[in-house]
Amino acid sequence: MTVEVIRAAGLAGIAHGFLGRRGGVSTGVVAGLNVGSGSEDNPAAVAQNVRLACAAVLPGAAMARVYQVHSEVAVVAEEWAMDERPRADALVTDRPGLLLGIVTADCAPVLLADREAGVIGAAHAGWRGALDGVTDAAIVAMEGLGARRERIVAAVGPCIGQASYEVDEGFRERFLAADPSNARFFRALPTPHFDLEAYVLARLQAAGIGAIEGVGLDTYADEQRFFSYRRATHLGQGDYGRQFSLIGLAP
Structure with missing residues (x-):
């Protein structure tokens, strides 16, 4: 099966x-294009999936990834070895031929670009990182390389959808304490359900960037297309795959 690449019109x-699970070589509960080195998958299969993913987006490019920790930290990308990756959740570059990679399995991947400046970024926005401002940090890091926020375009990729994202009152209260207007991102069904994509889009809009879009795809709801940590947990699978979101500047 060919690697499926979901693209954003604004980029x-x-x-x-934004890649899902289609087109990879892994088998079992992580069948498909699993790029999660933290899974119990065969490392050789994961490495092959990484190669397939990169070739589908920017053939021949080098790869930069971070050790994701649900933080608001953004760094300028380098070709770190896997065991030397900094703990961060966003990375930026102005270097052609370098792919920025973010791994997700329900969290929101965000890809950003200022075409005129030749600066790009990628962010991993789980609820904690999103609330703490990881997208704001990514934008500031891009500005450090010469980007201007009014020229930046951003797209939010597949993530867990509101209908699938049941939370408790303590979760909801965290967001209301930060800003009472965050109530608009919760819906009672009858328990609270959180709209992660809408929240991340709102944070990007509030940052004053040029354009934003969301792909509107729910990782939990589409088992054939996407990996999902929450779905795997609910099914008692014991392991779960991770999918890539990639962005790079052509050499």
Whole structure:
């Protein structure tokens, strides 16, 4: 099966893609394009999936990844070895030929670009990182390389949808304490359900960037297309795959 690459209209002309599980070589509960080194998958299969993913977005490019920890930390990307990756959840670059990679399994991947400046970024926005401002940190880091926020376009990729994201009152109260207007991102069904994509889009809009979009795809609800940590937990599978979101500047 061919690697599926989901692209955002606002990032047209820039090598990028939100990838799911289609087109990889892994088997079992992580069948497909699993790129999660933290899974119990065969490391050789994970490495092959990483190669397939990169080739589908920017063939021949080098890869930069971070050790994701649900933080608001953004760094300038380098070709770190896997065991030397900094603990961060966003990375930026102005270097052609370097793919930025973010791994998710329900959290929101965010890809950003200022075409004129030749600066790109990628962020991993779980609820904690999103609330703490990881997308704001990514934008500031891009500005440090010469980007201007009014020129930045951003896209939020597949993540857990509101209908699938049941939370408790303590979770909801965290967001209301930060800003009472965050109540609009919760719906009672009858327990609270959180709209992660809408929240991340709102944070990007509040940052004053040029354009934003969301792909509107629910990782939990589509088992054939996406990995999902929450779905795997609910099914008692014991392991789960991770999917890539990638962006790079062509050499």
